[in-house]
Each structure stands twice: as C-alpha cells, then as structure tokens.
Amino acid sequence: xxxxxxxxTKAISAIEKLPGIGPKSATRLAFYLLNTxxxxxxxxxxxxxDLKKNTxxxxxxxxxxxxxxxxxxxDAKRKKELICVVxxxxxxxxxxxxxxxxxxxxxxxxxxxxxxxxxxDDLKIDELxxxxxSLVQQDKKxxxxxxxxxxTMEGEATALxxxxxxxxxxxxxxxLINRIGMGIxxxxxxxxxxxxxxxxxxxxKRKL
Amino acid sequence: xxxxxxxxTKAISAIEKLPGIGPKSATRLAFYLLNTxxxxxxxxxxxxxDLKKNTxxxxxxxxxxxxxxxxxxxDAKRKKELICVVxxxxxxxxxxxxxxxxxxxxxxxxxxxxxxxxxxDDLKIDELxxxxxSLVQQDKKxxxxxxxxxxTMEGEATALxxxxxxxxxxxxxxxLINRIGMGIxxxxxxxxxxxxxxxxxxxxKRKL
Numbered sequence: 197x198x199x200x201x202x203x204x205t206k207a208i209s210a211i212e213k214l215p216g217i218g219p220k221s222a223t224r225l226a227f228y229l230l231n232t233x234x235x236x237x238x239x240x241x242x243x244x245x246d247l248k249k250n251t252x253x254x255x256x257x258x259x260x261x262x263x264x265x266x267x268x269x270x271d272a273k274r275k276k277e278l279i280c281v282v283x284x285x286x287x288x289x290x291x292x293x294x295x296x297x298x299x300x301x302x303x304x305x306x307x308x309x310x311x312x313x314x315x316x317d318d319l320k321i322d323e324l325x326x327x328x329x330s331l332v333q334q335d336k337k338x339x340x341x342x343x344x345x346x347x348t349m350e351g352e353a354t355a356l357x358x359x360x361x362x363x364x365x366x367x368x369x370x371x372l373i374n375r376i377g378m379g380i381x382x383x384x385x386x387x388x389x390x391x392x393x394x395x396x397x398x399x400x401k402r403k404l
Numbered sequence: 405x406x407x408x409x410x411x412x413t414k415a416i417s418a419i420e421k422l423p424g425i426g427p428k429s430a431t432r433l434a435f436y437l438l439n440t441x442x443x444x445x446x447x448x449x450x451x452x453x454d455l456k457k458n459t460x461x462x463x464x465x466x467x468x469x470x471x472x473x474x475x476x477x478x479d480a481k482r483k484k485e486l487i488c489v490v491x492x493x494x495x496x497x498x499x500x501x502x503x504x505x506x507x508x509x510x511x512x513x514x515x516x517x518x519x520x521x522x523x524x525d526d527l528k529i530d531e532l533x534x535x536x537x538s539l540v541q542q543d544k545k546x547x548x549x550x551x552x553x554x555x556t557m558e559g560e561a562t563a564l565x566x567x568x569x570x571x572x573x574x575x576x577x578x579x580l581i582n583r584i585g586m587g588i589x590x591x592x593x594x595x596x597x598x599x600x601x602x603x604x605x606x607x608x609k610r611k612l
Binding site for chain 2: 199200201202203204206207209210211213214215216221223224225226227228229230234236237238239240241242243244245246247248249250251252260261262266267268284285286289292
C-alpha cells in the first residue's frame with residue numbers, strides 16, 4: 197500500500213468512511229474516479245459541498261428543505277391536523293413517493309437508542325408536543341398522529357414513548373394516536389416471512 | 405421526489421453515477437452526509453479533487469504515482485528486465501500487496517474490448533514494445549514479460565495479442581513471455597469452482 201500515491205490513499209480512506217463502503221469498494225471507486233474526466237469529479241465534489249451548504253431544515257416538521265418551510269408544510273392542500281411521525285427525512289421521502297398520504301410530517305431525527313447515546317431529548321419529541329398543543333389551541337378537530345418509526349426494537353420503543361408523552365400532556369382525548377400498519381410486505385413469499393411479522397399480520401387481518 | 409430540495413437531488417444523481425451505486429444507495433449516502441459534520445463532507449470533497457489534481461502517471465510504467473517516475477520503477481532493487489503487464493494500476497497495487505514480485509510493471513490502461521471501442525491503439529502496447537527493445541539494446545539478459553491481464557475473454561485476447569506483437573517485433577528469442585498462473589483460488593471449495601477453471605487447474609498441476 198505504501199506504493200500508492202498519497203492523494204490516492206487519502207481519497208480511499210475518505211471514501212471508506214461512508215456507510216456500506218468497505219476498503220475494497222473504496223479502492224475501486226478511487227481508481228474509477230482516476231479514470232474519469234476532471235469535470236466529473238469536480239461536479240461530484242461540488243454537489244457534496246452544496247448538499248450541506250444549500251440544505252435547510254424545515255422549521256415546522258424538521259425535514260430537509262431548500263426553504264425555511266418545506267414544500268409539504270407549505271402546501272395548503274395538506275391536512276395540518278394529520279401528522280406522520282418518522283425517524284428521518286429519507287423515510288418521509290419514501291412515503292411521499294408512495295403518494296398515499298395527504299397530511300404533514302414530523303421528523304424526529306432518529307430513534308431512542310441508549311447504545312448510541314440517543315435519548316428522547318436528542319429527538320424532536322418536545323417539538324411534536326408543542327405542535328399538537330398548538331393544533332388543539334387552534335381548535336382543530338380530528339387531530340391524528342401516525343407513528344411511522346421503524347418496526348425495529350428502537351422504533352417500537354420510540355413509538356411507545358411518544359404515545360406516553362402525548363398522553364401525559366393531557367392531549368389524550370384530543371389526539372388519535374395510530375401506529376403504521378404492520379404485516380407482510382407486498383411481493384413476499386410467505387415461506388420467507390419471519391414469525392414475528394406473520395403473527396402481527398394475523399392480528400391485523402382485514403375483510404376482503 | 406419533487407419534494408426533495410434541489411441540493412439533495414443533485415447530490416443523489418452525482419453519487420448515483422458511480423459504479424456499483426444504485427439510486428437507493430445514493431439516496432442513503434446523501435442523507436447520511438446530511439447528518440455528518442460539515443468538516444467530514446468538505447474533507448471528502450477535497451480528497452476527491454486532490455485525487456485528480458495530485459495524481460500523476462509514471463512515465464515508465466504508466467501507473468498512478470505522485471512523481472514522474474513511480475516508486476516501483478524508481479526502486480534500484482527491482483529487476484527492470486522483469487515486466488509484469490497489468491490492465492490497471494489497481495491490479496498492480498494488488499500484486500504489490502501480495503509482496504511476491506520483484507520486477508517492475510507495465511499498465512496497459514485496459515483491455516482490448518471492441519464492444520467498448522477499446523482497440524490495441526488505445527492501450528500502452530506500443531510503449532511496451534519500446535520498453536522491451538530498449539532493454540534489448542541495453543544488452544539485458546533474461547528479459548521476461550509476465551502477462552497478468554484478467555482471466556476474462558478480453559484479458560486472454562489482449563494477452564495473446566501482446567504475445568503476437570512481441571513476436572512480430574523480432575523480440576521473440578530475446579524475451580520470455582509468460583502468462584500468470586491459472587488455477588483454483590486459495591480458500592475455494594472445489595464444488596464451487598467452474599469447469600473451465602478446473603480444467604486449467606488440472607493442466608497446470610505441479611509436484612508437491
């Protein structure tokens with residue numbers, strides 16, 4: 197490895213720090229970039245810098261945005277009293293892509309995860325309570341929260357924690373708290389589905 | 405997707421252009437970068453720019469280098485009359501890592517591949533002949549070429565083409581032409597090895 201130019205070694209170790217990219221892939225990417233036009237690489241580098249520089253956080257829902265208020269929150273057609281709570285902006289994007297949700301979002305910024313030193317105070321949970329209280333003050337009817345954190349242990353715990361926080365905030369009878377539907381993913385062969393999912397799917401069976 | 409800030413969309417499409425990275429991975433990487441410190445991203449971007457700016461091509465062997473002559477060609481202990489011909493600098497690096505080769509290299513810059521419009525003139529084959537002729541003129545004994553292009557159809561064709569070029573250049577009886585050893589890779593379970601490899605391995609059996 198000492199035979200490699202410094203610039204190449206440095207690029208490899210910078211690329212290697214990205215999630216899901218090991219030393220072999222990083223090396224292959226670096227050598228790939230060496231064989232591309234200068235313009236390709238400078239465009240890539242610029243877009244990464246711009247990604248950080250030009251991306252803001254929506255003041256209402258904390259999703260990534262290019263304005264102070266994101267395009268979903270800014271959309272008059274969206275139901276402001278229907279809030280889907282997600283871990284990250286990328287989850288919001290996925291739900292948007294499905295095109296079936298006409299409410300707004302609330303991006304927590306992660307999940308409660310003691311192993312990664314992420315407690316409730318590191319997430320936008322207080323901000324969610326404030327939003328809900330303000331909806332109540334505005335006399336909105338049918339206020340609903342859809343908890344769409346992951347179906348992981350941490351995601352489940354975070355959903356339960358948020359539910360208890362809403363209830364403690366005397367919002368209990370004013371806010372409907374739902375969890376996103378659980379079951380067998382579309383396109384699955386049942387023989388590959390794990391037991392926990394199967395039992396959840398059985399619980400949430402519905403009339404055809 | 406229209407809901408995403410422009411800066412994020414641009415970063416995703418720039419990352420997506422890298423080999424082996426699909427739209428899903430690109431999106432995940434972009435959102436990962438959004439959550440990292442500015443310094444991390446600027447360091448990554450800078451290392452990519454530097455990769456192109458500070459990397460030179462060795463004038464002797466055409467490998468990537470930080471000087472005009474790479475550290476292998478510049479090493480007095482390396483046998484200059486033993487040349488390992490590889491497709492790319494990354495292959496040279498892999499052989500170097502194994503630490504078993506005490507000659508020098510010749511980086512072709514690819515393989516003959518008509519489908520990708522890469523002919524013999526696009527590779528450093530003329531340059532290899534020039535190098536060999538100059539070794540002959542210097543009265544070097546035991547000049548040897550190890551053809552270490554890939555064991556793919558294109559790699560094999562390129563190796564055969566180089567052999568014919570060397571022979572045509574009246575270097576035939578002055579240069580020993582070897583192909584890198586073929587056989588079963590270390591750590592392989594024989595039941596997973598394809599037949600072509602097995603038959604090559606049988607041909608190149610050796611006494612224990």
